[in-house]
Amino acid sequence: MDTPMLKQYREIKEKYKDYIVFFRLGDFYEMFFDDAHIAARELEIALTSRDPENRVPMAGVPYHAADQYIYKLISKGYKVVICEQVEDPKQAKGIVKREVVKIITPGTITEISALEEKKNNYLVCIYRENNDFGIAATDLMTGEFLTTEIHCAYPYQELLDELSKLEPRECLVNAGFLQDTFLNKAVNTNFNILLTFKENDYFQAESARELLMSQFSGNELEDIFKRPFATIASGACLNYLRETQRLSLSHINSIRYYERTEYMALDVTCRRNLELTQSLMDGKKQGSLLWVLDKTVTSMGGRTLRKWIEQPLIDIIKIKERQDAVEELYQNYFLRQELREQLKNLYDLERLTGKLVCGNLNARDLLAIKNTVKHFPKIKELLAGCRSKLLITLYNELDLLNDVYELLEKAINDDPPISVKEGGIIKDGFDSEVDRLRKASTEGKSWIAELERKERERTGIKSLKVGYNKVFGYYIEITKANLSLVPKDYIRKQTLANGERFITEELKEYESLIMGAEEKLLDLEYQIFCKIREDLITKITRLKKSAQVVSVLDALVSLAEVASSNNYVKPELTLNDEINIVEGRHPVVELTLKDEMFIPNDTHINCSDSMISIITGPNMAGKSTYMRQVALIVLMAQIGSFVPAKSAQIGIVDRIFTRIGASDNLASGQSTFMVEMTEVANILKHATPKSLLILDEIGRGTSTYDGLSIAWAVIEYIHKNIKAKTLFATHYHEITQLKKLKGVKNFKVMVKERGEDIIFLRKIVPGEADRSYGIEVAKLAGLPKSVILRAQEILKDLEQNDGARAREPQIAATKDTPFDDVQLNIESLKNEQVIRMIKELDINTITPLEALNLLYSIKQKII
Known part of the structure; x- marks a missing residue:
């Protein structure tokens, strides 16, 4: 029981x-x-x-x-x-x-040491009703609260893309979400997120409106309430925070609805392939674009820069405002370094405001706030002479918070204990009653120290000592050997193995005085600490605003510092469809090369006469690196960064799509080829004429003819239906014949042959690769010599027999042929397959049944 x-x-x-x-x-x-x-x-x-x-x-x-x-x-x-x-x-x-x-819970952590410094810890709420989604995201410690909706033909992919951007630790979901096994599997496969289920009564429009109105002002809610799914998701998210924290959460004082079209759209695959915030190899920051660009010196600035990389802008005015600020900091070395020196001294003011409200703030956190605010006047002074619009805005919006600094400077000791209930927090002179009690306690302790000296003289007991413990209070301790010398006015209090403890009436009085003063002092100091904390909570909006200002400033200084260190240039942003890059470089690869120099390359693509660049060349020659660098340069330009190039003119793109490399998703039952086709399907469904497409080795996961046919058809579809700027790398040399289409151009990676060896020159030039150099690459990879020699024999034999025809399928087209007539002759490919099957037949060993099956197979192919 x-x-x-x-x-x-x-x-x-x-x-x-x-x-x-x-x-x-x-x-x-x-x-x-x-x-x-x-x-x-x-x-x-x-x-x-x-x-x-x-x-x-x-x-x-x-x-x-x-x-x-x-x-x-x-x-x-x-x-x-x-x-x-x-x-x-x-x-x-x-x-x-x-x-x-x-x-x-994972989404409601309030201990700063348990959080990643330069990454937001988002709690996301997803409300699903049929194919409509409401999404709310909040960071409890910074007070950020965002919401949006998804309404489109392919909502699942859009939802996964949004989650890949936010990277939440926890998702609050309704029954409509949880009951969709496909959606659950997709989320669990792609992300490490705790799904927290709540019943339908948690997701009610009326209660959501009431909750939001009690937390936020009416003006900013007008736009939210026009969107029912965002309203419900936001209300449920706020309800969960209140339920878990049992607090008013006054630092969450603003809510923002954002349209996903405000930013460049990047899907899960693109973020992974471009290694924006983590490398493909080990999932760590090193080796990513963030690793290159993040020279921020504050946690706040690091989180801001990460957001910029995760969601590049498409508003050319906002981009140019950032660019101009970066340029001014780039050109003024001394201003940049002085700002960095000041910013280095700042603590994480955003998260400290979260601790302030969540109740786990201590006196040392108050010192951190004071020592952060202390540097604001100098930062503002440094910004006073700036001319770019964004830096002027930051100057005007930076609240010096002098009242906060003065309060904390006068009130809080310079070395307080961690516990807020141990005393020693409040400075002398701040509160008269604290001073009086502290004096009484100090003088009482001095009296006790003097008592020990007097009693030793009076009793003649040199080993006599006055001590204290929490159970018995103050006492006089005498060893057994000296008990005969104990005066008559001593009162026995405790017997020990080696002696006894006593007390006197006089010691009792002082004990009462000291203990009473200390207890009152501890209570009073804690009360004053709480009052200071409540006073700072009333200033939370100002604290958050200044924190936001310095976080943006730190991110801008970081971009300027990287541009200066890595020899970047300011790109020209335009609204046309041209992307012109002269001597572009891959921002990550150029920093990781140790024994060789990075070879820059030019790029010119648009939506008319240079729409699709077909790039051929051997593996390891640099095709993927080149295509990734173009995508990264465009992305960097649209976050307001300078770029690794001699010069760059970037027409704003709405989306970047990538299909690079081979990967499988066995957990969801998808092979490498299936993953590739799924990604290609997503690109063809969502790409627009303003998108940038990076396609590498489409069709490699199946048979040669199947793969060639798919790759060919994909290019035709992009050319005819999407008309998007496209870089297309392939080993199918037959595809180079598509140069007959207007806007399709061929490029190759230069290779130098030296005897039986090859040297990759990493240079992209107009033209077509004459062969694949696969065996040479295999040799470089270390395959046994016998394998290489045998492969060369087989290749020679294939080329002599039918290699030429297999590599050059018939194209029913000329320069004057309309687009619809330009296509691969599939009948020719079928015939090639049949001929190959017959040639490989060994009539001396085949059984009658096998012959019948083969004949049937041949008939099916030529029907």
């Missing part, structure tokens, strides 16, 4: 079945039953039993060190409930009252 305590635990656990309950028992948080087994396994702590008879599993952690254990569980995808004692055990009648005071 359960004890009263276990009964209390079960009642709480019943309400939080999907959570691990941290149940406060004295100085420990204990977990029981299944929670104990999970905690013991995941935290590597001892599994014990509270009730040996009933064998109740139990595991616990010290309350003062609980955070490290909690966040270890959170990092593994668990959710934690904190159940505290809410009354003094000494005054409790019966079992101590306990309540859930906080819920911690």
Whole structure:
């Protein structure tokens, strides 16, 4: 039978079945039953039993060190409930009252040390109704709150693209989402996200409107309420935050609806292939575009720059504002370095405002706020002479927060303890009552130190000492050898193994004075700390605004610093469809090359006479690097960055699509070829004339003829139906015949042959590669010599027999032929396949049944 305590635990656990309950028992948080087994396994702590008879599993952690254990569980995808004692055990009648005071989930972490410094920790709410989606995203610690809707023919892909941009730790979803097995599988396969399900009553329009109106002002809500799905998602998201934090969340004081068309659209595949924020090799920052561009010196600036990379702009006015600011900082070396020196001293003011409201702020955090604000006047002074529009705006919007600095400078000690209830927080002179109590406590302690000297003289006991502990208070300790010398006015208080402890009436009086003063002082200091915290909460909007200003400034300074260090140039942004790059370079590859120099290349593409560039050449020659660098240069230009080139003219693109490399998705039952075809299908469905398409080796995952046919048809479709700027790398030399189409041009990677060896020159020039050099590449890769020699023999034999015809299918077209008549002669390909099948037939070993099957197969191919 359960004890009263276990009964209390079960009642709480019943309400939080999907959570691990941290149940406060004295100085420990204990977990029981299944929670104990999970905690013991995941935290590597001892599994014990509270009730040996009933064998109740139990595991616990010290309350003062609980955070490290909690966040270890959170990092593994668990959710934690904190159940505290809410009354003094000494005054409790019966079992101590306990309540859930906080819920911690991956999307609601409030401990800065548990978060990645330069990355937002988003909680996302997804409300699905048929093929319509409402999305809300919030970062609890910075107070950012965003919302949007998805209504389109292919909403699943759009949703996955949005999640790939936000990279949330946790998603709140409704039944409409959870019941869609395909959608669930897609999310689980592509992202490491905890899905938290809520019933339909959590997603109600009326309650959502009420919640939002209680949190945000009416003006900014007018636009939100016009969008019912965004309203419902935002309301549910806010409700979840209040439910988990049990706070007013006053730092979440603005909400913004954004149209996804405000930014360049980048799908999951494109972000991965271009390695925007993490490398393909190991998923780390190093080797990514973010790694190159991020020279920010604050966490706030790092998060801002990451957002810019994740969502490039398409508004040319906003892009040029950023460009001009970067240019001014780029040209003024001393201004840039002085700003960096000031910014280096700033703490994470955005997240400190989150701690301020969430209740886990301490006195050292107040010092961090003070020491951050302290540098604002100098930063503003440095910006005073700037001329670019964005830097002038930052100058005007930077609130110096002098009142905040003065308050904290006068009130908070320069070296306070971590705990806010230990005292030592408030400076002398800030509060007269604190000064009085502190003096009483200090003088009392001085009196006690003097008492020890006097009593040694009076009693003649040189080993006499005056001590203190929390249980017995102050005492005079005498060893056994000296008990005969104890004066008559000493009152026995405690007997020890080696002596005894005493007290006097006079010591009692001073103990009362000291203890009373110290207790009152601790309470008063905590009260003053709370008042200061409440005062700062009223200034939260100003604090957040200044934090935003310095985060943008840090990101701009970073882009200028990188441009200067890496020899980048300011690109010219236009509204036409031309992309002209002179001596472009790959921003990541050029920094990782150690033993060789990066070879730059030119690019000229548009939507008319240079629409599709077909690029041929051997593997490892640099085709993929070249195409990626074009995409990255365009993307960098549209975030306002300078670019790695001698000069660049960039026509704004609405989307970048990439189909690069070979990968499979076996978890969802898709082969390499299926993944490739799915990605190509997505591109052909969504691309527009203003898009940039990067296609590498389309059709390589199937037979030669199938692959060639698909690649050929894809180019024709892009040329006729989409008319988008396209870079198309291929090993199918037959495709170069499409140069007869207007706007299709052939390019090749230059290769120099030296005997049987080849040297990759990495230079893209007009023309067609004469062969693939596959065997030479295999030789460079280290294949055994015998394999290389045999491969050369086989290749020679194939070329002599039917290689020429296989590589040159018939094209029923001339320069004057209309587009619809330009196509691959499929009949010719079928005939080639039949001829090959007959040639490979060994009539001496074939059985009658096999012959019949072969004949049937040949008949099917030529019908």
